[in-house]
Amino acid sequence: MQRRVTRQASLAALLVALAAVAALLYLYQHLHQPPEAATGTPARLRVGLLPVIDALPFVVAESEGLFSAEGVNVELIYFGSARDRDAAIMTGQVDVAVHDPVGALLLISRGAPIKIVAFVCCLRDEDANVGFYYVRAPGAREVRTVAISRGTIIEYVASKLVAGNVTFVDTPSILNRFQLMIEGRVDAAVLPDPWGTLALAKNATLLARHRDLVVLVARAELLETREGRRALERLARALNEAVDAYSANPDKYWSLVAERLNVPRELKGAYRAVWRARVAEVPRELFESVAAWLRERGLVERQLKYEECVG
Secondary structure, three states, rough: OOHHHHHHHHHHHHHHHHHHHHHHHHHHHHHHHOOOHHHOOOOOEEEEEEOOOOHHHHHHHOOOOHHOOOOOOEEEEEEOOHHEEEEHHHHHHEEEHHHHHHHHHHHHHHHOOOOEEEEEOOOOOOEOOEEEEEOOOOOOOOOOOEEOOOOHHHHHHHHHOOOOOOEEEOOOOOHHHHHHHHOOOOOOEEEEOOOOHHHHHOEEEEEEEOOOOEEEEEEEEHHHOOHHHHHHHHHHHHHHHHHHHHHOHHHHHHHHHHHOOOOOOOHOOOOOOOOOOOOOOHHHHHHHHHHHHHHHOOOOOOOHHHHHHHH
């Protein structure tokens, strides 16, 4: 009888041990596999965009199915204004958004739960023919008034391009700024592309040009998980593949890009945007320049630090 009890106890102990090993194996497998392998579906990212040329790589990547190929389920959500896009970032309606360094740092300074995670464009002037154009109105002989948008990337760029004793005319709307300049009601304007290119086509004079400045921001909570960071890495790979595809054959994609990104009708035919910029780390020099400018202008209360704003 005692032997039978001992054998039963040994068998029970063996079963307990085997169950423990099985549980450990299960935990190990599920903790060490990618999130999509555990759930059977790719990681999902909702990306907030404005219908402007800065979103070009996203349009191409979606059209070629590159997001899915990289294992990330991306939903592109277009907003009619920067204000609507920023509200979506603040409230968690989007996970990621295309932005500019001035706007992104202003949001962070105001408590937005985001970080800048990548530099989308442009490290060098030759990375793209898009950017910011400082143009003189047709017929204007000197520059005394320049239309800009105060407290934005446009004013930051203007501070780098515009020299001399001039008066800045605050004109937030790109279309209004363009129209004021073309009609000669201001002597010059700072415009983003493709409006800068259109201004030149309408006999404005190029005074100076600045490379495009585009960043990708993500909600901070996304960066706190391994799955979130992996999804962002796959997003970046898809965007780089899209840039390579577009650079190899821009004609293949231009009609789609022009339709999705509100390219002015006059430029849809002959104009082609050059875009060779691949996703890169945020340049510290650029960050510090923008942060210092914001502080000098009194747009932020303290000097922002790279490590707290870039993830």
